[in-house]
Structures are given as structure tokens and as C-alpha cells.
Amino acid sequence: QSALTQPASVSGSPGQSITISCTGTSSDVGGYNYVSWYQQHPGKAPQLMIYEVSNRPSGISNRFSGSKSGNTASLTISGLQAEDEADYYCSSYTSSSTLQFGGGTKLTVL
Amino acid sequence: EVQLVESGGGLVQPGGSLRLSCAASGFTFSSSWMHWVRQAPGKGLVWVSRINSDGSSTSYADSVKGRFTISRDNAKSTLYLQMNSLRAEDTAVYYCARTYYYDRSGHCFDYWGQGTLVTVSS
Numbered sequence: 129q130s131a132l133t134q135p136a137s138v139s140g141s142p143g144q145s146i147t148i149s150c151t152g153t154s155s156d157v158g159g160y161n162y163v164s165w166y167q168q169h170p171g172k173a174p175q176l177m178i179y180e181v182s183n184r185p186s187g188i189s190n191r192f193s194g195s196k197s198g199n200t201a202s203l204t205i206s207g208l209q210a211e212d213e214a215d216y217y218c219s220s221y222t223s224s225s226t227l228q229f230g231g232g233t234k235l236t237v238l
Numbered sequence: 239e240v241q242l243v244e245s246g247g248g249l250v251q252p253g254g255s256l257r258l259s260c261a262a263s264g265f266t267f268s269s270s271w272m273h274w275v276r277q278a279p280g281k282g283l284v285w286v287s288r289i290n291s292d293g294s295s296t297s298y299a300d301s302v303k304g305r306f307t308i309s310r311d312n313a314k315s316t317l318y319l320q321m322n323s324l325r326a327e328d329t330a331v332y333y334c335a336r337t338y339y340y341d342r343s344g345h346c347f348d349y350w351g352q353g354t355l356v357t358v359s360s
Contacts, residue, residue, distance in 0.1 A: 162343035
């Protein structure tokens with residue numbers, strides 16, 4: 129069970145768009161449309177931002193969007209705001225009926 | 239209001255045992271799949287275990303299989319994690335999390351507790 133691969137860090141200026149990738153295999157990301165994304169601020173519990181690849185839970189801004197191509201899922205944040213600075217984690221259901229997280233990406237808003 | 243409150247963390251020696259609890263309120267606990275997720279200090283999230291709504295089905299990460307046992311008491315709206323043969327690498331904040339109703343995988347979480355710290359050290 130290897131962690132999904134995410135870039136360690138990404139950055140962007142306010143108002144810009146950024147994309148965070150999440151690469152797995154055909155046994156997880158590529159095999160199921162069960163990719164989720166979480167935002168975690170320091171010292172806080174994670175918050176669900178995207179589920180089933182591209183769906184937003186109620187209350188989540190439409191600046192957050194998700195997609196998937198092959199074994200790679202992506203989270204895009206548009207109109208970057210200072211409050212978006214946080215760690216972001218992807219997760220995927222796997223063929224072993226377990227869950228795999230990505231290693232996490234630190235987003236810095238310049 | 240949905241609340242998940244973990245307890246039972248602390249300092250334990252390698253090879254020791256600990257039982258974590260997660261008291262749930264504000265929703266129908268007996269209808270929800272529940273999970274444990276951990277996060278080592280300064281590190282990423284790692285899924286630990288899952289239990290279905292009536293406790294008849296469980297699954298574990300390979301790193302804890304055979305050492306940890308997840309269980310629940312629906313009458314008490316409480317989730318448990320029995321941790322045996324603890325190792326230094328089990329040191330982490332342990333979160334309980336509720337499965338998000340609208341996600342069909344049963345492995346997506348809309349509510350998390352505040353976490354309880356487990357430290358394995360001599």
C-alpha cells in the first residue's frame with residue numbers, strides 16, 4: 129500500500145489558479161471514481177472539499193473543482209485567496225477495499 | 239450538531255496496549271460506517287481502519303493488521319480502536335471520522351474528531 133503521489137508544495141498569488149495532482153495506479157485512482165480531497169489548516173482536523181472525483185459537498189466554494197484522467201486526479205483552486213493556504217490531501221478507494229491517502233501538498237498563497 | 243470526541247490517548251511503552259474511544263453525538267451513529275485515520279507529527283494522513291454500521295465487517299491497513307482491532311457499541315454511540323503490540327512508528331494523532339452519506343465508496347469523511355495523541359516511547 130503505497131501513498132498516492134502529490135507534489136510537496138505549490139504556490140500562487142491571490143486571484144490566480146493552481147492545480148494539485150494526485151497520481152496513483154489502476155488499483156486505486158485509475159480504477160474507481162472514488163477520489164476525495166481534503167483541506168487541513170495547522171492544528172485542525174481535515175475538511176472534505178471534493179468527493180467522487182468532482183463533486184463538492186454543500187457549503188464548499190465553487191472555486192474548488194476536481195477532475196481525473198487515467199491514474200491521475202487533480203484539484204484546481206481558482207481565484208486563490210489567503211484563506212486557501214493549507215495542506216491538501218487526496219485519497220482514493222482501492223481494490224483491496226481500503227483507503228489510500230496522498231502524501232499531502234502544502235499550498236502557499238504568496 | 240454532529241460531534242466526534244476521541245479519548246484514550248497517551249504515552250505507552252513499545253509493546254504496550256491502548257484503547258481509544260470516540261463518542262459520537264448529533265447523528266444516527268448506528269447507520270454510519272466509521273473510520274480511524276492517523277497523522278504522525280508533521281506528517282500526512284494515513285488511513286487505519288474501517289467498520290460498517292452494525293460492526294459485522296471491518297478492514298485494516300497492512301501496517302496495523304493483526305495488532306489493531308476496531309469495534310463499536312451502537313447502544314453507546316461509541317467507536318473503539320484497541321491497539322496492541324505498539325511500536326514507535328504508531329506515534330500519531332488518531333482521528334475518528336464519519337463516512338459521508340453521499341459518497342458511495344464508504345471511504346470519504348465529512349466529520350472528524352479533534353484527535354487524540356498516542357505516543358509510543360520508552
